[in-house]
Amino acid sequence: MPQATLVGLCGSLRADSFNRKLMQDAARRFEAAHGGRFVEGDLRLPLFDADLEAQGMPEAVTELADRVRSADAVLIACPEYNKAPPGVMKNALDWLSRGKGWPMEGKPVALVSATAGRAGGERTQYILRLMLVPHRAQVLTHPEVLVGQAKEHFDAEGRLATESYAQRLDELLARLHDAVSAAA
Numbered sequence: 013m014p015q016a017t018l019v020g021l022c023g024s025l026r027a028d029s030f031n032r033k034l035m036q037d038a039a040r041r042f043e044a045a046h047g048g049r050f051v052e053g054d055l056r057l058p059l060f061d062a063d064l065e066a067q068g069m070p071e072a073v074t075e076l077a078d079r080v081r082s083a084d085a086v087l088i089a090c091p092e093y094n095k096a097p098p099g100v101m102k103n104a105l106d107w108l109s110r111g112k113g114w115p116m117e118g119k120p121v122a123l124v125s126a127t128a129g130r131a132g133g134e135r136t137q138y139i140l141r142l143m144l145v146p147h148r149a150q151v152l153t154h155p156e157v158l159v160g161q162a163k164e165h166f167d168a169e170g171r172l173a174t175e176s177y178a179q180r181l182d183e184l185l186a187r188l189h190d191a192v193s194a195a196a
């Protein structure tokens with residue numbers, strides 16, 4: 013099959029985000045092992061407001077939806093805020109449900125998370141799975157990549173430094189690649 017395009021969505025907006033590091037390291041690993049291309053979707057969107065929507069879809073939303081629609085697979089890196097995904101992610105998913113069709117429909121989706129807490133975002137991933145149900149995506153179930161106590165597991169370049177997590181991530185990415193190949 014031709015090289016896959018992977019779109020990454022990160023639920024943290026902060027510059028030094030561990031979830032963005034995890035997403036970018038996953039992108040590097042995917043490209044090294046399977047080739048392909050990575051693009052990031054920008055989740056800096058206005059808050060969903062039906063009055064705003066009635067004036068026309070914001071450009072940033074159209075751009076995000078187009079990136080997701082034209083990708084072969086989706087990688088979501090999502091923090092855990094108060095035992096759930098942050099509003100940034102919910103807002104993006106709500107906007108993505110409002111344009112033409114369902115941009116994630118049928119696409120393989122891999123979830124990863126990094127948190128300060130020890131559980132690594134297990135609760136955020138579980139809730140995110142439910143939030144993705146309306147989007148008709150094919151969300152991979154395993155292996156779960158849950159990087160708890162995140163600051164201990166990245167090196168100075170922002171790469172995953174703990175071998176057991178890196179192996180899990182590689183396995184998840186291999187399954188994502190297999191799912192893209194099966195759909196082609």
Ligand SMILES: Cc1cc2nc3c(=O)[nH]c(=O)nc-3n(C[C@H](O)[C@H](O)[C@H](O)COP(=O)(O)O)c2cc1C
Nearest residue numbers: 024026029030031032091092093094095127128129
């Ligand atoms: C509002 C808020 C709520 C948080 N709630 C949780 C939580 O429920 N569980 C957890 O493990 N960490 C929690 N944290 C800590 C985050 O895991 C930590 O800030 C993490 O680095 C955020 O991801 P990022 O580095 O990608 O921005 C919370 C942080 C914030 C700002």
